[in-house]
Amino acid sequence: MNSTFIINANIVLENQILNNAFLELLDGKIAEIDIMENCPQLASIENVIDCRLEGYIIPGMIDIHVHGALGHDFMDADHICYSKIAKHLASEGVTAFLATTMTGPLSEIEAAIEALSYYYNNQPTAVAEMLGIHLEGPFINRAKKGAQSEEFILKPNVQQFKYLYDKSTQLICLVTFAPEEDNNFALLQELNSIGVIASIGHSDADYNTAIHALKAGITHVTHLFNGMSGLHHRDPGVVGAVLLSEDVYIEVIPDNIHFHKDLLRMVYKMTGLHRLLVITDGMRAKGMPDGMYDLGGNEVEVINNQCIQHKTGSLAGSVLNMNTARKNIEECLSLSIVEQIRLVSLNQAVHLGLDNRKGSIAVGKDADVVWLNEEGEVEKTFCLGKLAFEKD
Structure with a gap:
């Protein structure tokens, strides 16, 4: 099980923005999306990215x-x-x-x-x-x-x-x-x-x-x-x-x-x-x-x-x-x-013809997500759930 949680995030969905939310990336897929008040306890989770409500997850x-x-x-x-x-x-x-x-x-x-x-x-x-x-x-x-x-x-x-x-x-x-x-x-x-x-x-x-x-x-x-x-x-x-x-x-x-x-x-x-x-x-x-x-x-x-x-x-x-x-x-x-x-x-x-798995953030789609910081620059990129880029 290779799980990463992105928390305190503003998540850009296909038709709206879900503010103060979290995202779970599990085995290359998006496993869960919800608001922070429904986020599970993460003390035992190794990979947690805290966006501090800065910028967007796209x-x-x-x-x-x-x-x-x-x-x-x-x-x-x-x-x-x-x-x-x-x-x-x-x-x-x-x-x-x-x-x-x-x-x-x-x-x-x-x-x-x-x-x-x-x-x-x-x-x-x-x-x-x-x-x-x-x-x-x-x-x-x-x-x-x-x-x-x-x-x-x-x-x-x-x-x-x-x-x-x-x-x-x-x-x-x-x-x-x-x-x-x-x-x-x-x-x-x-x-x-x-x-x-x-x-x-x-x-x-x-x-x-x-x-x-x-x-x-x-x-x-x-x-x-x-x-x-x-x-x-x-x-x-x-x-x-x-x-x-x-x-x-x-x-x-x-x-x-x-x-x-x-x-x-x-x-x-x-x-x-x-x-x-x-x-x-x-x-x-x-x-x-x-x-x-x-x-x-x-x-x-x-x-x-x-x-x-x-x-x-x-x-x-x-x-x-x-x-x-x-x-x-x-x-x-x-x-x-x-x-x-x-x-x-x-x-x-x-x-x-790949919108069943790419192009937007939704449960079940590929864990391809990007954190844009407050300046609109790429802070981190995840490709199929793997960290592919990290600023600085």
């Missing part, structure tokens, strides 16, 4: 689009590196993530997803949990490649995808691709048939093509505004199509770099709380000092939190901290802590 955040951290990248095909990335993510309040790949030689993508499959089945404890793989590329449009390597971009191909899917042991659960390059939406139909989330991204589709793709089964958009045809008064493009759709989940990178922060207010007014997904798109420079780094075989210079591809001058991922992203949406959108959690955790869990 569900662990979920980053569904992250490439790396601490000098490591999921394309490195090294499961030791993966555990270091996962450990760092816990310091941001992230308790679960999708490991995101990039466009590159098929042999390198294959090596990465095979290493990720091994890592998934041998994950260490007390780190953020890998939930699956986000395949970003290689089936994208050269015109909107961003930091992806143009020479390795491929036309959407069902057989090549099936090969990668099998190599991943069916861990690929989200694919970013350009549907306008997909003849007769063949890849899109394949993704829909096996339950893999189809995302429009790195796409130069016009408005009509994007609308047709959405009707055919696109349910996700990769980093809104970036790597896609923009909003124009004569052709609303991908941006216009997804904003007018009522069913698509929309990734945003709220670092005040990837798009003007006031645009986030516009997007929120159009979509509401239930379709926005906060991501970091973090690359290997996350958690590292400014300097030169590699992303997908390209040199990227990081300076003042901006990641600039050296050769083209385009943005190339980010070094955004997930908790900083949460604070940015709090400031920009004036959201309550309950509303913030929907954008950084619950929506992701719902979209991935």
Whole structure:
């Protein structure tokens, strides 16, 4: 029996805050939630965390689009590196993530997803949990490649995808691709048939093509505004199509770099709380000092939190901290802590079909919880009931 009690806490539930309460984490699950006056005697319990009514206990955040951290990248095909990335993510309040790949030689993508499959089945404890793989590329449009390597971009191909899917042991659960390059939406139909989330991204589709793709089964958009045809008064493009759709989940990178922060207010007014997904798109420079780094075989210079591809001058991922992203949406959108959690955790869990065990604090769900102190900083992170991060 591995039990931890978090006491004198303000616990953020799915639709309310339970003040002056306690939480029991037992064998990786949330065993009990109640007010302090119903808390059992804890003299014999070894692990007791006293929050002193400071800050909040929130569900662990979920980053569904992250490439790396601490000098490591999921394309490195090294499961030791993966555990270091996962450990760092816990310091941001992230308790679960999708490991995101990039466009590159098929042999390198294959090596990465095979290493990720091994890592998934041998994950260490007390780190953020890998939930699956986000395949970003290689089936994208050269015109909107961003930091992806143009020479390795491929036309959407069902057989090549099936090969990668099998190599991943069916861990690929989200694919970013350009549907306008997909003849007769063949890849899109394949993704829909096996339950893999189809995302429009790195796409130069016009408005009509994007609308047709959405009707055919696109349910996700990769980093809104970036790597896609923009909003124009004569052709609303991908941006216009997804904003007018009522069913698509929309990734945003709220670092005040990837798009003007006031645009986030516009997007929120159009979509509401239930379709926005906060991501970091973090690359290997996350958690590292400014300097030169590699992303997908390209040199990227990081300076003042901006990641600039050296050769083209385009943005190339980010070094955004997930908790900083949460604070940015709090400031920009004036959201309550309950509303913030929907954008950084619950929506992701719902979209991935994992809200029966993740995304909110409830009895029986995974013991993925984060203590935010009075300054809104991550004080402690528990992943499946294990202490994964402790401030200072």
